[in-house]
Amino acid sequence: MHNPARALSLSIALSLPALAAGEGFFDDAQLKVLNRNFYMSQDFRNGDRFVNLQTGENKHFRGEWAHGVIATFESGFTPGAVGLGLDVRGQFGWKLDGGDGQVGNGMAGNGLIPRRGYNFDGKPKDDFGRVDVALKLRLFEDTELRYGDHRPTSPVIYASDTRLLPQSFRGSFFKNTSIKGLTLQGGKVESGSDRTATAHNGDLGTAYGGRFKEADNFVYAGADYKLDDRFFFRLYHGRLDDVWNQTAFYADWQQPLSKGLGVNAGFKYFRTRDTGQSLLGDISNDSWSAHLGLTAGAHAVTLTHTRIDDDSPFDYLWNTWDFFLNTGSQISDFNNPNERTWMLRYDYDFAALGIPGLSLITRYVRGTDIDGSKVGPGYAAYQGIRDGRHWERDFWLSYVVQSGPARDLTFKVLQATHRVGGDHTAEANVDELRLILEYPLDLRQL
Structure with missing residues (x-):
């Protein structure tokens, strides 16, 4: 039986001697190591709870603490019109704390530590990891082709890096920058x-419909265009086999008004329609988000509105993440069927007080009019909701060491409070805390 992982490993082994022969392969290479220490807890309130998959117990608190090391080697390309290269990323994690009664399901909540056994229903692992590998080909300086494990960044597929170790996807990918400003x-x-x-x-x-063995692939393509320093546009289309077609359009505008003063605005739109076998049922979802912001020195204030215009949630590829709509937040995506959301955000840069590297983000998000009475069976969790509402409050504080031996050492404190109201039963009342310490090492001299 064909084994893609074995075939990829064999092709890499055969290619290494030829790759290493090219001077550009090592001359332009980079080796980076990221140490990440991550603690995450969720304290359920107002009678809400989660079910431990291993014991069946109802639990009101879960917490996990783990350490991860992500080592990334990115080669340059061999000389010539056609250059060959290789990227390798090893990522490994170790559980520091989190017993069977407190570790989540290894996927979403909390999602730092995997569980043994089928469907992640076994004991939490003490250590875990994998190696991602990709072969790459450069054509005429402006086109790159690759096959292997990759972390795409686009509106329709954005590999998540919001837990201990990053997500990746295996497949074939391309990128072209032959026209100025266009990618x-x-x-x-x-x-x-x-x-x-x-x-x-x-x-x-x-993310909301689950995974399907029948969905054989995800195909996508799109363009990013930057017009001077003020306008930025993105247009993408993706098809998840036998599930949906999804089109995304982004537009962003930034306008300086005077020294230290500027205005910015943006619009995001997603059109999702079922396709093929329609494994999630009939989908006809239009979702959009618009924001307006003002920056004055160290201060920034942003007001955002989001609408989900259909009897299904705004959904996206499994466990990916990019705040696809502007009101996506730490705990909730604010993407429920027919939801209307407002968000007020405030940013402050403490460099104005003589503390460069320290920054604060606060957000208050409120969603109303949630109605899942007409959703299909693929989103059954919403079917009992007629008049749901919820709100979330976030405080995000981060500090990056600016100089000295610990330069780029980063501390992050992310706290969120989420409360539900009406008959909104698809989400929970929970307080969440994330403490993250990251120390990157850039070893450019190989």
């Missing part, structure tokens, strides 16, 4: 490696 990219994804995965053959699916 074209796309690819065909064959499988996914989740944030706690130890293999590369994970099924594809959606």
Whole structure:
């Protein structure tokens, strides 16, 4: 039986001697190592709870603490019109604290530590990890092709890095920058490696509909265009096999008004329609988000409105993340069927007080009019909701050491409070805390 992982490993082994022969392969190479220490807890309130998958117990608190090391080697390209290269990323995690009664399901909540056994229903692992590998080909300085494990960044597929270890996807990818200001990219994804995965053959699916063995691939393509320093546009289309077609359009505008004063605005729109076997049922979802912001020195204030215009949630590829709509937040995506959301955000840069590297983000998000009475069976969790509402409050504080031996050492404190009201039963009342320490090492001299 064909084994993609074995075939990829064999092709790499055969290619290494030829790759190493090219001077550019090592001359332009980079080796980076990121140490990440991550604690995450969720304290459920007002009678809400989660069910421990191993014991069946109802629990009101879960917490996990783990340390991860992510080592990334990115080669240059061999000389000539056609250059060859290789990227390798090893990522490994170790559980520091978190017993069977407190560790989540290894996927979403909390999602730092995987569990043994089928469907992540076994004991939490003490250590875990995997190696991502990709072969790459450069054509005429402006086009790059690659096959292997990749972390795409686009509105329709954005590999998540919001837990201990990053997500990746295996497949074929391309990128072209031959026209000034325009970047074209796309690819065909064959499988996914989740944030706690130890293999590369994970099924594809959606964040709210689950994964499907019948969905064989995800194909996408799109363009980013930057017009001077003020306008930025993105247009992408993706098709998840036998599930949906999804089109995304972004537009962003920034306008300086005077020294230290500026205004910015943006608009995001997603059109999602079922396709093929329609494994999630009939989908006809239009979702959009618009924001307006003002920056004055160290201060920034942003007001955002989001609408989900259909009897289904705004959904996206399994466990990916990019705040696809502007009101996506730490705990909730604010993307429920027919939801209307407002968000007020405030940013402050403490460099104005003589503390460069220290920054604060606060957000208050409120969603109303949630109605899932007409959703299909693929989103059954919403079917009992007629008049749901919820709110979330976030405080995000981060500090980056600016100089000295600990330069670029980063501390992050992310606290969020989420409360539900009406008959909104698809989400929980929870207080969440994330403490993250990161220390990157850039070893450019190989």
